Amino acid sequence: MQKITSCLWFDSNAEDAFKFYTSIFKNSKIGKVFRYDEASSQASGQPEGSVLTIEFEIAGIKFLALNGGPAFKINPSISFFILVKDESEIDRLWKKFSDGGKVLMELNKYDWSKKYGWVEDKFGLSWQIILAEGDIKQEIFPSLLFVNSAFGKAEEAIKYYTSVFNNSKIESIYKFPDNENAVMYSDFILDGNLFAAMDGPGEHNFQFNEAISFIIDCNDQTEVDYYWNKFTADGGEESMCGWLKDKFGVSWQITPKILVDMLNDKDANKAKRVMQAMLQIKKINIAEIERAYKGK
16 A cells, blocks of 8 residues: 655646646546635635545556645656656657646656656646666656755655655665765665655755645554654654655655545535644644544
8 A cells, every 4th residue: 555645736727737647647547536615715715615635546656636726836856757668658758748848858868768858747747757677666756856955965865764664775876976975866665655866966946845745644643643753853844734844845744544534524514623623733633633523
C-alpha cells in the first residue's frame, strides 16, 4: 500500500488537471471527490459545493489534486520523474506535456541518458522524462531540487528522511565531479515509496512551498504523533489542519486514515462537524475529531 501520496495544489482548475493527467497515462483512474462545505468554504474563500480534493491514480501511483486558490503556485523545486522503456513513448509524453507548457531542458541525448528532457506542463507541474535502461521499480516518482540557500543540503535531507521512515534506504548518491558537497542525483526509498533528490547550482526564482506536499497515511494517533513530533522537533514549522514544513522547507500532511473516512461520511452533518473541528487545530487529534463526528 502506498504510504506517501503527492498532493498538488491548484487554483480552481484541479478537475481540468486530473482529467489531463489521467488521459495521458495507462492504468489511471479517479478516486473520491470531496467538495467544500460551508465551514471549509468560509475558511478558504472557495465557493461552497465546488471541488476541494480529487483522488486519482496515474500509472498506478496515487495523487491528490487540491483546489486551494491562488495562495501557492507549483514550481520546479519538486518535479516528477517518468521512467520509460520505449523511445516512441517518450516522444508521445513529451508532445503532450510540452503542448501549452514550457521546456526546461530540451529532449535530447545527455551524458547520463540516451534520451531525457525536463518540461513544465500547462498547469505548471514539472516532469523529467527519461529513457530507462534497467528494470523499472516505479514508473513515476517525485524529485526534490535543493536550490539557493538549500543548495548543498540534498545529502543531509536524504539521510534525514531515510532515518525518519521505516522500510527506507538510499539506493544511490552521485556527486558533482567538481563539488563533492553537492548531489547531482540520488534516489532513495521512503517506506516503500521511491524519491529522488538533487542540488541545483546557480540562482533560482523558486523554492519549496505548499503547492506540492506529501501526505503521510497514518494508521493511528501514535503514528500521527511520531511524524508530527519528529518533523517539528527537528526544526520544522507547524501549520494548520495537519500540515507542517520540515527543516528543509518541504511540506507534509500528517493525516490519519480515519479522518479521511469521517470527512467522506454520507451523513453531511457528521462530515461538517469533523471539518469544523479540523479547521481549528494544527496536529490532528483523533479523539477530538471523533468527538466532533459523534456530536459530543
